[in-house]
Amino acid sequence: MQRYQHLEAVIFDWAGTVVDFGSFAPTQVLIDVFAEIGITVSMAEARVPMGLAKWDHIQALGRLPGVAERWQARFGRAMNDTDVDRLYQQFMPLQVARVGEYSAPIPGAIDTVNLLRQRGLKIGSCSGYPRVVMDRLLPLAAAAGYAPDHTVATDDLAAGGRPGPWMALDNVIELAVSDVRHCVKVDDTAPGIAEGLRAGMWTVGLSASGNAVGLTAEKWSALSPAHQAEYRAPAEAQLTTAGAHYVVDTIAELPAVLMQIEARLAAGERP
Structure with missing residues (x-):
């Protein structure tokens, strides 16, 4: 050899x-977490920030023009770091539970x-x-x-x-x-x-x-x-x-x- x-x-x-x-594994869970709060995220959008740490991924996803527009329409303001923290806390148990799939x-x-x-x-x-x-x-x-x-x-x-x-x-x-x-x-x-x-x-x-x-x-x-x-x-x-x-x-x-x-x-x- x-x-x-x-x-x-x-x-x-x-x-x-x-x-x-x-x-x-990462993208589908992110889509599901955003859906839980009434924000539609496409698979293509979820993939854009891939490779970043997941907190950073969520933040970057919320800053994409289409997602940011939907967030503004839903909540009347832009996503902030507190929102990212909350989404991350929802994301983590789902990711742990489903990564095996x-x-x-x-x-x-x-x-x-x-x-x-x-x-x-x-x-x-x-x-x-x-x-x-x-x-x-x-x-x-x-x-x-x-x-x-x-x-x-x-x-x-x-x-x-x-x-x-x-x-x-x-x-x-x-x-x-x-x-x-x-x-x-x-x-x-x-x-x-x-x-x-x-x-x-x-x-x-x-x-x-x-x-x-x-x-x-x-x-x-x-x-x-x-x-x-x-x-x-x-x-x-x-x-x-x-x-x-x-x-x-x-x-x-x-x-x-x-x-x-x-x-x-x-x-x-x-x-």
């Missing part, structure tokens, strides 16, 4: 990256992670989920065959979450990685790509399995190649614009990308 000579670790996002093809590994994820381990890489992870949700998700993922060496939740660190570099860098410390340039951050959202770039890492965006396409694995597989291309193009553009060094459909394509990064490192290139 060929081992990497330069790469030391891969740091994965969770929903839309390793589990939950289409990243439905969307915890299935993305096709190819377990085999890919096992291959990377065999090639000598450490496996880190971080998420826009808070710790209470991660504590629910971690044992479910482990039972399905995925147990990263380290996991950081968005509220674990005093510095905060994405798009800052801190969760990715916490993985560097805990995994005892010697050089951030020997790390690859894999994510399906622009804030997650920004996180990796700000941490000085190589970044790989996942288009088909992630938030921007937003389809189940079954619906994605049922599309013709032409229709897949239509869905893929805006997702690729979003991730490329965010600065991703590479963009592929799913985690199953990652090993080939890592070989390219390894070759670039050997040639003296840096992220």
Whole structure:
């Protein structure tokens, strides 16, 4: 088995990256929470701030023009931080209760992670989920065959979450990685790509399995190649614009990308 000579670790996002093809767990719960107070939020709107910590996600969602207009019509004023706090308190128990419904590994994820381990890489992870949700998700993922060496939740660190570099860098410390340039951050959202770039890492965006396409694995597989291309193009553009060094459909394509990064490192290139 060929081992990497330069790469030391891969740091994965969770929903839309390793589990939950289409990243439905956060978005559907947010839609339901807003509906409870009489505000309609579309799936497309709920996906716009994806990758942020969930309090920040709710705040950003309330600032979208369409949602802000509906909020103003419903309550006669703009959303404020107290409203965000209240929605977050409603969101959390629902997210904890329902995250298991969307915890299935993305096709190819377990085999890919096992291959990377065999090639000598450490496996880190971080998420826009808070710790209470991660504590629910971690044992479910482990039972399905995925147990990263380290996991950081968005509220674990005093510095905060994405798009800052801190969760990715916490993985560097805990995994005892010697050089951030020997790390690859894999994510399906622009804030997650920004996180990796700000941490000085190589970044790989996942288009088909992630938030921007937003389809189940079954619906994605049922599309013709032409229709897949239509869905893929805006997702690729979003991730490329965010600065991703590479963009592929799913985690199953990652090993080939890592070989390219390894070759670039050997040639003296840096992220």
